[in-house]
Amino acid sequence: MNIKISKELSELCPGAALMVFSYEADVKESPKELIALLDKTINNLHTRYTMTDLPKLTHIKDTRAAYHNLGKSPTSYRNAAEAMLRRIVKGNDLYHINNVVDINNLISISTGYSVGSYDTDCLSGTVEWRRAPDGESYRGIGKDVLNIEHLPTLYDEKGAFGNPTSDSRRAMITPGIHRVSSVVYSFSGNHEFDLIASQYKKLLITHCGATEIDVIIIN
Template sequence: MDVKISKELSELRPGAALMVLSYEAEVKESSAELLALLDKTIDNIHSRYTMTDLAELIHIKDTRTAYRNLGKSPTAYRNAAEAMLRRIVKGNGLYHINNVVEINNLISITTGYSVGSYDTDCLSGTVEWKRAPDGESYLGIGKDILNIEHLPTLYDEKGAFGNPTSDSRRAMISPGIHRISSVVYSFSGNHELDLIASQYQELLIAHCRAKEIDVKIIS
């Protein structure tokens, strides 16, 4: 997936960066081993953090600041990483979806970065990460119409399809063998993304039979 960051987004939020992993994977129900790893991580976070602690995590703070810079309320439209961490601290855990989504969530809750995965066969042309214009919306996964105006959103030639709060249904992944692009959304620069890429690739290979993995960091 060829991705660029708009000049407006970079100017409004210096430090905006993306890590994009493109690969082929078998999307299916998560193995007992992967679910055990996820549940162990959830238990550790639940015992370790309070709600007050979450607000002080650097990547959560940086994302909240970015949303305010872009003109979006970070509490009315929480980024996915913060929303999941809040569920965990409250003792509500996370839903089990499939192996690719479980790995997304594992990376997200351990780093504080929101992550989205997209079926690249559903996308077309160059992708741009930019501030969504006034009045913009789309059909969200598990939601009805989602107001995405002013959110930092991914666009291809067909329109908007993903952002750090909630993705659209258009490029959602389904069971089977697919070409996928997973995007780590950062507002804290790119200095940690290489290490996360290594961890991410190990999980994808171990639990999704991922191959032909390509990693790009854009800032």
């Protein structure tokens, strides 16, 4: 996926950075080993954090500040990492979707970065990460119409398709062999990306049979 960050987004959010994994994967129900790892991580986080701890976590705090700078309420439109951590602290489980998405969620709750995965064949042309304009919306996954105005959103030639809060249905990951682009959204720079990349690649190979994995960092 050829991707860039808009000048406006970089200026409003100086820590904005992306790490993009491109690979082929066999998308299917998560194996029991991945579910066990995800459940163990959820249990550990539930005992580790309280609700008042979450806004103090570096990546959650930086993402909240970025949303504020972009003109979007970070509490009305929580980023996915924070939303999942809040569910965990409350004692609620996360939904098991498929192996690719479950790995997204595992990385996200472990690091505080939101992660989105997209079917590359559903995308067209150069992708740009930019501030969504006034009145922008799309049909979200598991939602009807999602108000995405002012959210830091990925656009291709067909329009908006993903952001750190909720993705559109257009490029959602479905069962089968697919080319996938997984995006780690950061507002804290890229200094932790190398460590995360190693862990992410190992999970993709082990639980998704991922091949031809390519990793790029954009900031």
